[in-house]
C-alpha cells in the first residue's frame with residue numbers, strides 16, 4: 001500500500017477567488033490555468049499497520065526534510081481521512097513530500113502538494129478514481145486550485161452546481177501551445193494573508209460583484225484564446241484578471257496587500273518590454289511575485305532582461321506540463 005505521485009503547480013489565467021461553500025471548496029467562478037512542467041511536488045504515501053500514527057514529512061525548497069505538525073499536518077490528515085473513509089479503513093500512514101520551488105510565495109505550492117498527495121494516496125489505497133473523480137477528491141482537500149493540477153496541460157475548473165459537478169478538465173494538451181511562465185521572485189517571505197483569508201473576505205469588497213460579472217465574458221474569451229492560440233487576447237485578459245483580483249483584495253475589509261514596491265516596478269517593466277515590441281504579459285497570485293507569460297520564442301530574451309534586476313532574488317521558468325502522474329521511484 002505504497003505509491004508515489006508527481007503533480008505540477010499551475011498558473012491561473014482566470015483566477016479562482018471566493019467560494020460559495022467553504023466546507024466543500026466550491027468556487028464562485030470557473031477558473032482556467034496552465035500546468036507548470038518544471039515546478040512540481042513529488043509525494044510518497046505508504047499505509048501500513050506498523051504506523052501507530054500518521055507521519056508527515058516535507059522537504060521544502062532547498063531545506064532538509066522535516067516532520068511537520070500543527071495546521072499543515074492536520075490538513076494532510078484531513079485529506080487522508082477522506083480517502084480512508086472511502087476504503088473503510090483506519091490504517092495510519094507515512095507521507096513524504098518534496099517541492100522543487102519555494103512554498104507560500106505566490107506560486108501555488110499547495111496546488112501541486114494536494115494534487116500529488118491525493119493521487120499518491122488514491123493509488124496506495126487502490127481507489128482507482130477517474131480523472132474527474134481525482135480532481136473532485138483533490139478539490140475537497142481545501143486548496144481548490146489543486147483540482148486544476150490533475151488533468152494535463154491547459155485546464156478549466158468548472159464551478160459546478162454541487163460537489164460532483166465541480167472539477168477540472170483538460171482544454172488542450174501541453175503540446176498545444178509553447179507558452180512559458182517566467183516567475184520573478186521578489187520575496188520568499190510568507191505572504192501577508194493566506195488565500196483562505198482572501199477567499200473568505202472577497203465578498204466584503206464592493207467591487208467583487210463587478211468581478212464576478214466581468215468573469216462571465218472573460219472565461220469565454222480566455223478559453224477561446226487558448227484554443228485559437230491567440231496570445232494577444234490571452235495576454236490582455238490575464239492582466240485584467242490579475243488586476244481585478246488584486247483590486248478585490250485591496251478593497252476587502254480589512255484590505256489585503258499582496259504587492260510589494262518591487263511588484264509594481266515589475267508590472268512597469270512588462271509594459272516597457274511591450275513598448276520595445278516584445279510580447280509578454282504579467283499575472284500575480286496571492287503574493288508579491290510576478291509571473292511573466294510569454295511564448296517560447298521570446299523566453300530567453302525576457303529571462304535575460306530580468307536577470308539583471310538587483311531586486312529579483314530568483315527566477316524560475318516553466319513550460320506547459322502534464323497533470324498528476326503516478327511515478328515508480330519512491331521517496332523512502
Ligand code: DP6
Pocket residue numbers: 011012014015016017031108109110111142143144145146194195196199285286
Ligand atoms: C490567487 O485556495 O487554491 O492562486 O491553497 O493557497 O494554493 P492555496 O490557494 P487556493 O487559491 C488560489 C488562489 C489564486 C488563484 C488561482 O490559482 O486560481
